[in-house]
Amino acid sequence: VFTGTSTTSAIQVAVDAVSPSKGDNVVIADMDFPLFYVEAKRLSSRGVEVRVAQNADGDYELDQFYELIDRRTRAVMVSSVIWVNGLRLDVAELAKVAHEAGAYVIVDAIQQAGALRVDADRLGLDFVAVGSQKWLMAPYGVGALCVSRRAVEELSPPRPGYLSLAVKDWDAFWADPSKSPAGWTQVEEGALKFEYGGTFPPLSLKGLAASASLINELGVERAEEVVLRLRKALVEELEDLRLEVLSPPEARKASGIVLFRVPGGLRENYMAAMRLRSRGVMVSARGAAGVWGIRASVHFPNREEDVEALGEALRGLRG
Missing domain, CATH: 3.90.1150.10 (Aspartate Aminotransferase, domain 1)
Known part of the structure; x- marks a missing residue:
C-alpha cells in the first residue's frame, strides 16, 4: 500500500499502528538510520522504554537482540540493510524471536528493495517500508508499506484519510447529495486500510511504475x-x-x-x-x-x- 511521500511516512504509519504505550519497550540498532532514533525519542516521551543493540565493529550478533526482547517488547524496528556499511541483517531469524515474544517487526528496506530480493511473507515481517528513490531508481515522492496478515487482522490504521473510505463508485459518491460527515465511517478493509488517504504526486507514481517495470524485466x-x-x-x-x-x-x-x-x-x-x-x-x-x-x-x-x-x-x- 502507498503511505505517503517517503520511507519515513511508511515507518510512521507502522509505528502508530503498533502504538507502543507506557510500560512497553521497543528494540532498535545503534547503527541504524536516524529515522528510528527520532521514532524512539517520540515513543520514549510516552513512557516507552527504548532498548538499543550495540554494534561490534560494524556487525551485530543476533544474541544481542535476543537479550533485549521480552514479553513487554511491542516492536523490533530495524533496517534490513544498514545504511552506513551495507550490513544485511538476518531479519527472518530476528522476526522468529520477536514473534515468540508477541512483538511486531517493522523493517526499513529502502537499502534493499530494488537491489536484493525482499520477500516479506517468507521472512515473517509485519511491516516492510520503502521509498521510491534509492535502489528502486524512481523519483522522490512515494512511500510504500507491505503489511502482514497478522497486522491487518490485529491493528487499526492510525490516521485514515478521505480516500480510505470504502467507496466503490467515487463518481456516484461525489454526486450523492445525501452524504454527510456523520456517515463517513466505513474505511477500506485489508491492507488498504493502512494506505494514505490523500492524493499522490502523479509524476512520482509514473516514475516508480517505469522503474518497477525495468527491474521486473530484468528479474x-x-x-x-x-x-x-x-x-x-x-x-x-x-x-x-x-x-x-x-x-x-x-x-x-x-x-x-x-x-x-x-x-x-x-x-x-x-x-x-x-x-x-x-x-x-x-x-x-x-x-x-x-x-x-x-x-x-x-x-x-x-x-x-x-x-x-x-x-x-x-x-x-x-x-
Missing part, C-alpha cells in the same frame, strides 16, 4: 546476482589497493553497499570522498555509532568498468 533474482557480483569485484579492487574494507565479509551479510577507508583519519576520508565526487565518482562519507568511512554502492545498471573507474580515481588521489 529481481538476476538484479541481485549482478549486484553481489559487482560487490565482490569492488571489494577485490579495494583490497588490491590495500585499503581497509569495513563491511562484513560474509556473503550472507552482503549488500550493494561497501564501506572503506583511505589512510588517515575522519577528515582525510571526508576530503577523499569530496575529491572523488569532484571527479565524477559518486561516493559518500558516512558514519554512525563509531563506524565511519567512505561508502560506495553498486547496482545492476553498473558495469565492471565503473568499479575499475573507482579504483583508478583512488590511485589518482595518491598522486
Whole structure:
C-alpha cells in the first residue's frame, strides 16, 4: 500500500499502528538510520522504554537482540540493510524471536528493495517500508508499506484519510447529495486500510511504475546476482589497493553497499570522498555509532568498468 511521500511516512504509519504505550519497550540498532532514533525519542516521551543493540565493529550478533526482547517488547524496528556499511541483517531469524515474544517487526528496506530480493511473507515481517528513490531508481515522492496478515487482522490504521473510505463508485459518491460527515465511517478493509488517504504526486507514481517495470524485466533474482557480483569485484579492487574494507565479509551479510577507508583519519576520508565526487565518482562519507568511512554502492545498471573507474580515481588521489 502507498503511505505517503517517503520511507519515513511508511515507518510512521507502522509505528502508530503498533502504538507502543507506557510500560512497553521497543528494540532498535545503534547503527541504524536516524529515522528510528527520532521514532524512539517520540515513543520514549510516552513512557516507552527504548532498548538499543550495540554494534561490534560494524556487525551485530543476533544474541544481542535476543537479550533485549521480552514479553513487554511491542516492536523490533530495524533496517534490513544498514545504511552506513551495507550490513544485511538476518531479519527472518530476528522476526522468529520477536514473534515468540508477541512483538511486531517493522523493517526499513529502502537499502534493499530494488537491489536484493525482499520477500516479506517468507521472512515473517509485519511491516516492510520503502521509498521510491534509492535502489528502486524512481523519483522522490512515494512511500510504500507491505503489511502482514497478522497486522491487518490485529491493528487499526492510525490516521485514515478521505480516500480510505470504502467507496466503490467515487463518481456516484461525489454526486450523492445525501452524504454527510456523520456517515463517513466505513474505511477500506485489508491492507488498504493502512494506505494514505490523500492524493499522490502523479509524476512520482509514473516514475516508480517505469522503474518497477525495468527491474521486473530484468528479474529481481538476476538484479541481485549482478549486484553481489559487482560487490565482490569492488571489494577485490579495494583490497588490491590495500585499503581497509569495513563491511562484513560474509556473503550472507552482503549488500550493494561497501564501506572503506583511505589512510588517515575522519577528515582525510571526508576530503577523499569530496575529491572523488569532484571527479565524477559518486561516493559518500558516512558514519554512525563509531563506524565511519567512505561508502560506495553498486547496482545492476553498473558495469565492471565503473568499479575499475573507482579504483583508478583512488590511485589518482595518491598522486
